[in-house]
Amino acid sequence: xxxxxxxxxxxxxxxxxxxxxxxxxxxxxxxxxxxxxxxxxxxxxxxxxxxxxxxxxxxxxxxxxxxxxxxxxxxxxxxxxxxxxxxxxxxxxxxxxxxxxxxxxxxxxxxxxxxxxxx
Amino acid sequence: xxxxxxxxxxxxxxxxxxxxxxxxxxxxxxxxxxxxxxxxxxxxxxxxxxxxxxxxxxxxxxxxxxxxxxxxxxxxxxxxxxxxxxxxxxxxxxxxxxxxxxxxxxxx
Numbered sequence: 001x002x003x004x005x006x007x008x009x010x011x012x013x014x015x016x017x018x019x020x021x022x023x024x025x026x027x028x029x030x031x032x033x034x035x036x037x038x039x040x041x042x043x044x045x046x047x048x049x050x051x052x053x054x055x056x057x058x059x060x061x062x063x064x065x066x067x068x069x070x071x072x073x074x075x076x077x078x079x080x081x082x083x084x085x086x087x088x089x090x091x092x093x094x095x096x097x098x099x100x101x102x103x104x105x106x107x108x109x110x111x112x113x114x115x116x117x118x119x
Numbered sequence: 120x121x122x123x124x125x126x127x128x129x130x131x132x133x134x135x136x137x138x139x140x141x142x143x144x145x146x147x148x149x150x151x152x153x154x155x156x157x158x159x160x161x162x163x164x165x166x167x168x169x170x171x172x173x174x175x176x177x178x179x180x181x182x183x184x185x186x187x188x189x190x191x192x193x194x195x196x197x198x199x200x201x202x203x204x205x206x207x208x209x210x211x212x213x214x215x216x217x218x219x220x221x222x223x224x225x226x227x
Contacts, residue, residue, distance in 0.1 A: 035216070037162075044221040045154070045162065045205050059214045095161060105152035105167035106207070112161055 002026040002108045004096045009113030016086050016117070022079040022096030022110060030054070030074035033099035035106060036081045038092035038115075046092070049081065050099070064090075086117045121145040121210040123219035130225040131196045139191045141206030141219045151189040151208040153182060155200075162205065166191065193224070201226045 008020040020036070036048040049070035051058040058070050069082040079096055093112040100107035123143040131137035141151060154162040166172050166182045179194045189208075193200055206219040 037218075044203075045156075045207075045218040047207070047216040047218055050216065061215060100164070100167065100173075104150075104171055105164050105173075106154070107164045107173055109161040109163065 004110035006110045006113035011116045017084045020081040024077045029077040034079045035097040037095045040092040125219040125222045128223040139222045149209040153191045154205045157202045
């Protein structure tokens with residue numbers, strides 16, 4: 001079965017960096033687009049970034065553009081999110097999400113990893 | 120970028136029908152998907168477009184679209200349908216994605 005397991009969350013000071021990983025299994029990772037979505041405590045869902053199946057194109061939300069970078073290693077079935085210049089407002093649960101075939105929805109979600117930006 | 124607007128909360132009597140709406144300019148051009156999230160859990164994918172439901176999602180969930188508004192309808196709401204529901208689509212550029220503000224559904 002499809003599994004997405006995030007790791008790398010934790011507490012970091014403002015201005016610091018963190019790299020999240022998402023280990024994928026149960027499907028042919030290299031053929032699917034992938035997303036990061038976050039959710040601040042008590043708030044709604046917030047789309048962060050998307051990367052195409054082959055890594056050839058990637059896009060980031062305006063709120064993180066220039067600070068966060070999505071990437072993937074298809075040989076390791078792993079998705080990444082490099083987060084730099086972190087701010088308090090980046091505090092959230094970060095979910096790794098698979099794009100459904102033909103982009104028809106985001107069909108599988110990981111359980112998330114918590115990132116806390118605080119001094 | 121584009122915004123998607125949802126009503127904050129709706130309630131429905133057990134077994135009755137409820138419609139959740141999502142409004143935004145980009146919905147005139149791009150399809151939307153819907154997600155259900157219960158407290159302390161990750162979201163789950165409910166439906167895409169007019170009626171592409173993943174396996175395991177009950178048939179009482181359906182979707183429709185009209186102009187700049189998409190709707191999720193629960194026909195015969197059950198207690199387990201009580202949750203937050205989010206719509207998602209693309210922004211006006213087509214490259215970025217955006218979520219609606221979310222609707223809390225309470226089943227009475």
